[in-house]
Amino acid sequence: MQKSIxxxxxxxxxxxxxxxxxxxxKSIDAxxxxxxxxxxxxxxxxxxxxxxxxxxxxxxxxxxxxxxxxFNRGALxxxxxxxxxxxxxxxxxxxxxxMTCNENITPKDFAKAIQEGSDIAYKAVTxxxxxxxxxxxxxxxxxxxxxxxxxxxxxEFLGKIIVKAEETLQRTPDMLPILKKAGVVDAGGRGLIxxxxxxxKTLTGEMINIEFVDSVSKDPTSEDNHFxxxxxxxxxxxYCTEIFIINIKEKxxxxxxxxxxxRLMDIGDSVLCIGDLQLIKVHVHTNEPxxxxxxxxxLGELSGVKxxxxxxxxxxxxxxxxxxxxxxxxxxxxxxxxxxxxVFKDIEVDYVISGGQTMNPSANDIATAADTVKAKNxxxxxxxxxxxxxxxxxxxxxxxxxxxxxxxxxxxxISAALAFDCDASLQENKDNMVSAYSNVKSGSVTYAxxxxxxxxFELNMGEIIGLDNNTILAKGxxxxxxxxxxxxKMYNESMSNLTLFYGSExxxxxxxxxxxxxxxxxxxxxxxxVYGGQPIYYYIVSLE
Numbered sequence: 133m134q135k136s137i138x139x140x141x142x143x144x145x146x147x148x149x150x151x152x153x154x155x156x157x158k159s160i161d162a163x164x165x166x167x168x169x170x171x172x173x174x175x176x177x178x179x180x181x182x183x184x185x186x187x188x189x190x191x192x193x194x195x196x197x198x199x200x201x202x203f204n205r206g207a208l209x210x211x212x213x214x215x216x217x218x219x220x221x222x223x224x225x226x227x228x229x230x231m232t233c234n235e236n237i238t239p240k241d242f243a244k245a246i247q248e249g250s251d252i253a254y255k256a257v258t259x260x261x262x263x264x265x266x267x268x269x270x271x272x273x274x275x276x277x278x279x280x281x282x283x284x285x286x287x288e289f290l291g292k293i294i295v296k297a298e299e300t301l302q303r304t305p306d307m308l309p310i311l312k313k314a315g316v317v318d319a320g321g322r323g324l325i326x327x328x329x330x331x332x333k334t335l336t337g338e339m340i341n342i343e344f345v346d347s348v349s350k351d352p353t354s355e356d357n358h359f360x361x362x363x364x365x366x367x368x369x370x371y372c373t374e375i376f377i378i379n380i381k382e383k384x385x386x387x388x389x390x391x392x393x394x395r396l397m398d399i400g401d402s403v404l405c406i407g408d409l410q411l412i413k414v415h416v417h418t419n420e421p422x423x424x425x426x427x428x429x430x431l432g433e434l435s436g437v438k439x440x441x442x443x444x445x446x447x448x449x450x451x452x453x454x455x456x457x458x459x460x461x462x463x464x465x466x467x468x469x470x471x472x473x474x475v476f477k478d479i480e481v482d483y484v485i486s487g488g489q490t491m492n493p494s495a496n497d498i499a500t501a502a503d504t505v506k507a508k509n510x511x512x513x514x515x516x517x518x519x520x521x522x523x524x525x526x527x528x529x530x531x532x533x534x535x536x537x538x539x540x541x542x543x544x545x546i547s548a549a550l551a552f553d554c555d556a557s558l559q560e561n562k563d564n565m566v567s568a569y570s571n572v573k574s575g576s577v578t579y580a581x582x583x584x585x586x587x588x589f590e591l592n593m594g595e596i597i598g599l600d601n602n603t604i605l606a607k608g609x610x611x612x613x614x615x616x617x618x619x620x621k622m623y624n625e626s627m628s629n630l631t632l633f634y635g636s637e638x639x640x641x642x643x644x645x646x647x648x649x650x651x652x653x654x655x656x657x658x659x660x661x662v663y664g665g666q667p668i669y670y671y672i673v674s675l676e
Contacts, residue, residue, distance in 0.1 A: 134286045134335065136236040139196040141334065143188070146203070149330030150185050153178050156326045162582070163319035172518075173319035176213035176492055180220055181327070183210020183494070190368065190401045200231035209496035209529060215320040216494070217521040218265055221256040222324070225249035239289040243276035246293070256521075263307030265320030271300040272328070287335045294332055297325050313586045369400045369417035372440040373424045377412040380432040384409060388431055395427055417442070461554060461561070462507030465545050466493060466515050469665035472542055472633060479549050482507065487519075495522045499530035509533045509558055511565070513545040537565045540601070541574035542633065542664070543674030575600050575622050575673035577615045580607075596670070611638070611670045612646045619650065622675055623657075630657050633664030633672040646671075 137145070153174075160174025187206025188199055204227040211220035225248035233241050250273040253266055260266050275296035276289070283289035301321045305312040389412060393405035400418030412431065416424055421439045428434050462482040467473055468491070473484040482505045487493040493501075502510045510532050512523045517540045527534040535558065539545040551568035552561055577598045580591045587604040591597065598606035598618030606617035619630065630650065634643040643661040650659050664672060 135284075136238045137286055137335075138236055139194060139199065142196070142230070142237060143194075143199065145331035145334040146185065146188070148334040149327040150181055152330030152333065153181055153323065153326050156323075160319050160323045160326065163316045163322055164581075172213060172492060173215045174323055176216040176518075177219050177320070177323040177327075179212050179494065180207055180210045180216035183207060183496070184220075184223060186210075186401065189397060192398055196233060196237075197231040200227035203227055208525070209499075210494045211496075211522055211525055212494040213492035213518040214521050215265060215323065216492070217525055218253050218256060218320065219324070220495075220525075221253040222249035222269055225252035228252075239276075239280035239283055239286055242286075242289070243273070243280040246276045247273040249273070261308065263304040263311060264318050265324050267304065267307065268297050268300055268318070268321035268324050272297050272324075287332070290328070290332050290335065294325060294328050297321070297328065301325060315584055370419050370441060370443045371417070371421045372438075372442055373400075373414075373416050373418055373421040374436065374438040375414045375424065375428050375434050376436040377414065377428045377432045378435045380409050380412070384431045392427055392431065396424065399423055459507045461509050461511065461552075461558075462502075462505035463511045463513065463549055463552060464498065464501050464505065465513040465549065466498075466519055467542055467545070468667060469633075469636065471663035471665035475546060475633075475662065475664070476549065479546065480552075481513075481549050492516065492519050492522065495525040496529060498523050498526040498534075499532075502526065502530045502532040502534060505532075507532070509535060511535050511537055511552070511561065513537055513539045513548055515539050515542050515545040535562055537562060537569070539569050541572075541576075542666075542672050543572050543574045543631070544569035546674070547572045547676070571676060573600070573622055573627075573675040575605075575618050575675070576669045577611065577618060577671040577673070578669045612642070612649065615646060615671050615673070616649060616653070619673060619675070620653075622673065623654070627675050628657055629674075629676045630654065630659045631674040632659075632661045633666065633674070634661055635664055635666045635668070635670050635672075637667075638670050 134141070157174035157178040160177065161172055164173065184203045184206035187209070188203040191198055191202045193199070204224050207220040207223040211217045226245040229241065229245035229248050230237060246269070250266075250269045253269055254260050257266065272293050275293050279289055279292045283292065301317050304318040304321060305316070308318070311318060386409070389405065392412070392414070393403065396403045396405055396414065396416045396418075399420050400416040403416050405412065405414050412428075414424065414428060418424060425434060425437070463480070464483045464485060465476045465481045466485045466487050467476060468487060473486070476484050483501050485493050485497060485501050487497070498512060502512070512526070512534055514520045514523045514536065520536060520538045520540075523534070523536045537548050539548050548565035548569040551564045553564065556564065575598060577596065580593055580595045580597050583593050584591055589597075589604055589607050591604075591607060596608050596611055596614040597604050598614050600618070600622050605621045606614050608614040608617065615632070623630075632643065632646065634640075640663065647659055647661045666672065
């Protein structure tokens with residue numbers, strides 16, 4: 133039984149937390165308040181934590197200060213969505229305290245770290261709401277402060293914190309009526325408890341008695357999406373090194389292969405070390421390819437040696453990017469779907485990040501895109517409320533001046549981009565873009581991913597639903613009928629333009645039929661349908 137933990141144990145605790153979060157990410161996603169198929173809180177927290185782990189694992193040192201700095205940097209770079217950004221701030225506060233510890237971390241140190249994490253997370257949110265992840269981290273901090281003196285062991289101390297957090301989590305529906313309507317607890321709070329429970333598992337070898345699945349259906353959309361834009365970031369490890377080890381020495385054992393893998397992880401990243409006592413394949417990105425060769429020679433003969441200079445490859449890419457003059461302004465937009473990307477490019481948006489509802493780009497993704505655009509000042513159109521915080525945080529990891537225009541939908545983003553004037557000043561442009569998107573009403577049509585009662589509707593899994601921002605206004609079993617019902621509830625006589633962006637699961641013929649029906653109904657309104665190609669959402673509706 134431990135009264136304190138050393139750096140090795142702490143590192144194992146983080147690894148265990150990462151593993152448990154990965155196992156439970158889809159269950160956390162399924163706690164999304166609205167029954168739409170874009171619940172991504174668990175995914176955002178997992179990818180944020182994964183980025184932190186990757187940065188820490190790349191450390192050659194096991195000094196606690198170095199590890200904490202790396203973990204914090206990785207969380208900042210990988211923060212995605214509101215939940216990921218808030219988690220990164222909790223990590224920032226905790227790591228800032230833990231890095232000052234000497235050889236051992238005591239319950240008192242850990243209590244102070246949780247308190248600092250809570251304080252910094254609250255400061256990061258303009259209008260904090262109770263019943264969220266913020267409430268959970270605050271309750272943890274309060275319990276930690278009152279328990280660290282009386283707890284006989286670190287395990288007992290951490291266990292009390294988790295039990296208190298779980299009690300608070302179960303009360304979140306009473307703090308946020310929207311959670312009670314949906315019949316769920318807060319997803320971000322659940323994710324945070326999963327992380328701390330993973331840490332606890334390292335100390336005890338078993339889970340604390342908490343149920344992680346909160347009686348909701350799992351999100352059926354489980355495919356991961358990946359971003360596909362040029363990564364021109366600085367290269368940390370310069371040489372992509374590959375070798376085969378053949379004619380293995382007789383004294384070599386399976387344990388020696390495991391030791392080789394550990395050694396490679398100490399000097400680089402992207403490590404692959406597989407095989408057996410007949411053949412071993414090694415791949416690693418490192419600044420010390422000579423050590424890779426030397427380690428390999430200890431086990432056998434080398435074959436198929438390949439060392440590529442990634443710095444040179446990176447310089448060539450940078451040169452291509454640097455050709456041409458740097459302009460004053462650039463615009464980046466976030467959108468999912470090739471049709472929507474084309475729309476933004478047609479109105480002279482410089483860069484479209486593939487993402488949105490089902491995959492929120494991280495602060496690092498946005499900063500990397502900004503570095504790619506040849507402009508000094510970059511306007512970012514998040515087009516999703518869950519991306520705004522990450523966009524604002526991207527300013528900390530790029531030398532470009534990021535101006536976030538807080539658009540919450542694709543129609544708002546299009547309207548904002550159309551209002552841009554290259555001859556206007558920095559602030560004038562932002563004011564004009566905000567004013568333009570404020571006159572747009574946005575809606576969307578998708579399907580319910582679970583049976584629930586919300587916004588006065590009894591919803592069955594699979595039913596078509598129409599939303600105005602975060603409020604469900606229509607439901608049905610037919611896509612076009614539900615869309616017409618939604619528009620009827622959004623429309624008023626002052627509106628003269630209606631645009632429908634149809635998604636990947638809607639044919640042009642279906643969209644044309646809907647347009648014809650709407651033209652009969654709204655004769656004084658200019659109605660158009662545009663291919664958006666967005667996943668999950670049958671239609672995105674824009675009314676002006």
